[in-house]
Amino acid sequence: MTHPYPVLPHVSDRPSPPPKAAKPGYRPEVQGLRALAVLMVASYHIWLGRVSGGVDVFLLISAFLLSLSFIRKGEAGRGLQLGHYWTHVFNRLLPAAAVVIVGTLAATVLFVPRSRWAEIFSQAWSSLLYVQNWALAADSVDYYAADHSIASPFQHFWSLSVQGQVFVLWPLLFALSAVIARLAHKRFRSVVFCVFGTVFAVSLAFSVHETYTNQAHAYFDTRTRLWEFAFGTLLALAIPYLKPVRGIRVAAGWLGLAAILSGGFILDVQGQFPGFVALWPLVAAALVIVAGQTGSRLGADRFLSWRPLVRMGDMSYALYLWHWPILVIYLAWRGRQEVGLVGGALILGLSLILAALTTRFVEKPLRAREKRGTWGRAALVMAACVAVVAVPLASGQFLLKAADDRLLAEAEINYPGARVLAPDYDGEPTGVPVRAVSSTDPDSWGRLPLACSEVPDGPTDPALSSICFSTTNTDSPERTILIIGSSHAQQWIEAVEPMAQAHDYRVIALLKGGCTYGAAAEWRSEDCNRFNEAATEYALELKPDAVIAVATSAMSDEAADPVVDGLPEAARKLGEGGIDVVGVRDNPRFPFNMQVCAETNGADLCTTPLMDKQSPDFPPSEDDGGMAFLDLSDLICPEGTCRPVVGNTYVFLDDNHLTTDYAASLAGEFDRRFHQSVSW
Template sequence: MSLRKSGARSVPCPPLRGITFSPPSSVEGGLSASGTLLGGIFGIRKASVTHPYPVLPHAVDQPSPPVKAAKPGFRPEVQGLRALAVLMVASYHIWLGRVSGGVDVFLLVSAFLLSLSFLRKGEAGRSLQLRHYWTHVFNRLLPAAAVVIVGTLAATVLFVPRSRWAEIFSQAWSSLLYVQNWALAADSVDYYAADHSIASPFQHFWSLSVQGQVFILWPLLFALSAVIARIAHQRFRRVVLCVFGAVFAVSLVFSVYETYTNQAHAYFDTRTRLWEFAFGTLLALAIPYLKPGRGLRVAAGWIGLAAMLSGGFILDVQGQFPGFVALWPLTAAALVIIAGQTGSRFGADRVLSWGPLVRMGDMSYALYLWHWPILVIYLAWRGRQEVGLVGGALILGLSLILAALTTRFVEKPVRAGERHGTWRRSAVVIAACLAIVAVPLASGQYLLKSADDRLQAEAELNYPGARVLAPDYDGEPTGVPVRSVSSTDPDSWGSLPQECSDVPDGPTDPVLTSICFSTPNTDSAKRTVLIIGSSHAQQWIEAVEPMAQAHDYRVIALLKGGCVYGDTVASRSEDCNRFNEAATEYALEMKPDAVIAVATAAMPEDAADPLVEGLPEAAQKLAGEGIDVIGVRDNPRFPFNMQVCAETNGADSCTAPLVDKQSPNLPTAEDAAGITLLDFSDLICPEGICSPVVGNTYVFLDDNHLTTAYAASLADEFDRRFHEAVGW
């Protein structure tokens, strides 16, 4: 199949009222003759959409040179719109470290074209053939996705540090099964992080996962609409308007709320995105009644194109999407679709119908699939946080080459074979794609786990960590490979076995109930130790819990990421201040024997770790009730990932003097009134040198956290120093 150029003249369309699809005879309702209706984000292959009004003859413009005949109803400007949008997505990711809003454009276009097909069937009273639709859609999506997943896994093994393999393997499953968005939402991944070198190479599959879920849900909603229309004796189109109008309203309200309260989760949440698809469906319903003159269509096309290109610069995508602000790219795309083929040489469709851009649209799905893993793996391999102009051009060039090869040798053969196939044949292709990924992926995970289990069995002997610094240590850990640790592995963070909701004296304030954890010895413990704070307090659980077990203490932890413990201060967020207020109230109510918090805040670039603001004030409140407050000095922080640096360049290349990472002295007793300070810097950076590896164990999980293994190796010394401090 070759793409036919669309020159200056518009493609003639019959003057029909409404919009119709021209599906191939073997793939009814949902797939155009030239390809899939919904190839992932960009898999709309030559969508055959006729204009809702006649294309006017050139009343003023001079006739353009004749062009080759195109398929009747083919909308080259839609194909060009997709191509331009995917180039925006890739360029913003590669050079700007921003999100362009291009993905939102494709969400709308996907739903728009999907809805046209089912509207046509529903109004004709024909079967929606859901089984047929689902198998053919995923038959188009999975082959290219499977090739990219397998290729990314191979590149991961070759170029990415081993510490990240387990995380990437897990996300490969999520991507293959179209649940990647939920995996990222659960981790509250920052999609806008400037440092893509530590992002997942499968992170971009979030949008494909959302679409895959909608490809299953939307036909069901159309089927429901058909049933309601039949039972209530209503017009199918009217019922569809009510059903999808309700989806639009409910989802938009929820999207605005969740974006405001938990934006990192909202970005990946399918429920916050449904209104964007519903927007496309409502546009499909409305467009037969939208009949502006040619002058208005010319203006609409250019306004829509300008808005789409500028949105990523003008909008605060990081802080506001996908709330109501996402209406910007959706409205922009809608204006281009409404403008359609203007019949004017001054129309935006002349640009969007440019031959090379139209041809680019044919491989836009594959380009989207390839550009992100190439970018992330390149950055991880090179140990960089961004690419320059030349490096970015090479990444984009390689992405285009792989996209062209994938389109030519994977997508096109699948489309050609589908023309004479059945839903059973499509199901076989889907099963084969799943197997192509699942077999090597499961094998890799098994081998990785076996190796880790073998190393774990030798942990005490070969991975002493800080224990190697003890005067009486006589082991021989040298020569044994260091075990890699992934920051996305739940086992990489300190944890306690029981949620406070299951214990009788847990907090009742809803601010704390979901982030409180406890050891199970609620009745028999001799003493109670309360840990309060951020992940930097959480990492010390691995040192505190062994001490507690040895002395029959109970440990409770109140943990909120990014929120250090202290009294209310203006520099912290309202959410963090509310947590700290509730934590102090709970501590005063239950009266633990001691509270442990992080006392200082280290800087990644400066030799400074000042006292945490508000901690002395909070400590004095607790001390007034006889509660010992133990402030642990913050561990050094770095401007790069220490573990990745060691794996890439060797541990000796990633050291730093301790004097360059901390203030010369601890805070004075006057400044830290009510706080007993503990400093483990001599064990974290022995002999004044901060190294990624001590005692054959990684010290640092990333650029600012200790690994659980190293924190656990500090348990004996933590026990000794803690009891000296509290005098128990």
């Protein structure tokens, strides 16, 4: 079965309408470059499924034009008028953004599966408040944050957030430069060079380091992008002194243009940026800017100054804002991964139409009114834009939560889950809808009430202390159970905790996302091996009555779930310490999100035979390290068929995790089979 939802990379390209240079310094070839870049960005996203590096070109253009304006003011001794600048910039940015956010929210409700609504609503707030990049940076290093295989229609707002933050910071740095120049009796231009040269050097060094050590986070980190803006400022300082002969400028223009257009093919923009490799598009754009107006019929500027292209530059911001959500929502609605030639042309055509309408009826009228208005009027426009988004967004979140609360009020009746499989079950789920769950909701993952830092016998090893949790019955419980492992171990907390409450057992969990429990193995990360070693040492020190771990690693694309590497060795070591080890068989995994598939195509079209997901023999015949095994596959996939919904409850949270609701519905049978396996 094909993936029912678009598998798309994090977006890395969006233009932004920086403040235009004053008329005497107007650069039509730069406006044409912006238009060409946004068309390239859209084409890469729609047809090639990758990113082009165009965001770096737009960062450079934004900083270059912004800096030209402030340098002129500073050198002329005029006030920088920071308040006027900020209201001017955000009065231009917010209206179009607000229109796109509201339109995207409406399309989300109409075409996107309900399980995605909570996450998309949250990202709408991040986009409106210019913190989307930080939200994505946090998600990129948070194993539990989201299903990263599914693109968000607001994902592209990350770079607008970075630019918005820089549009606040940059004027402050120019103001600081002016103060230093006045106090030190130095030329304003010289001080600006020192200040922004320092920003460039420090940010570039930090960017290279973080890109090497944590590229996923670095990609969205404002601090790793400041040097790209500083590059534009330094270019603005240098441009009066860069006057090559016309032949060189003609060559530079075409060389820069060729490098910009080819960078996305040659470079892995998503995987290598924003380290020093990002110099490619920056230097390329700088060559075009330095080439300027050559006056040659053979110059690249003649092409970039073509009137239709310049006009396209006027609506490049709106085109960028519209093309990505249209693409993502179209793929979600159609249940596809690719759009094809015709579908892509329709998406681009609709994006162009909406961009033209947004520019004509939103951006231009408000821009003209701003020129005739006051700061107060501009601030009122910005407040209205925020309200236009905030009111329906907050209302939608309230109604969504209220609906979920109503459905949960009688959860046992409405959502029996696996309890419907019991021979003595005599109820019947009511006609309420299946409740969608989101992987971004903390309640979608098993949790225990106490952090181990709050209990006297918690681990002291730093590798464990922040990822250890416990039940509250720390004094003289009947028995103690220790759960160790990844999110696949964590999901069983919802079945283990009711058993523990019934028998006065204490439960402690050591949980590290993406890290299966077992003896050290070369394929595991150093961090994971360190966690497992520390977990084993803590278990031998704590001496729980039993350790629960996930025993197998299911494959999404073949009938196999082999025993986790190193688990028998770890079980043997724990067994020698008098600790029972119970290995729970991994749940089946799939090449697609089961919940989204059901919401998009209907539950009946998303079933898979259990025999296509697991090894034929379980428990395994090889050395098992003395483990006891626990297999609930017959309840996860009843009658040998894996279904998205059982007992009016979603079984799977995504493509490889159980929902907490379904895991909780397994508690009674988990209790019976667990005690049978350990003979307590």
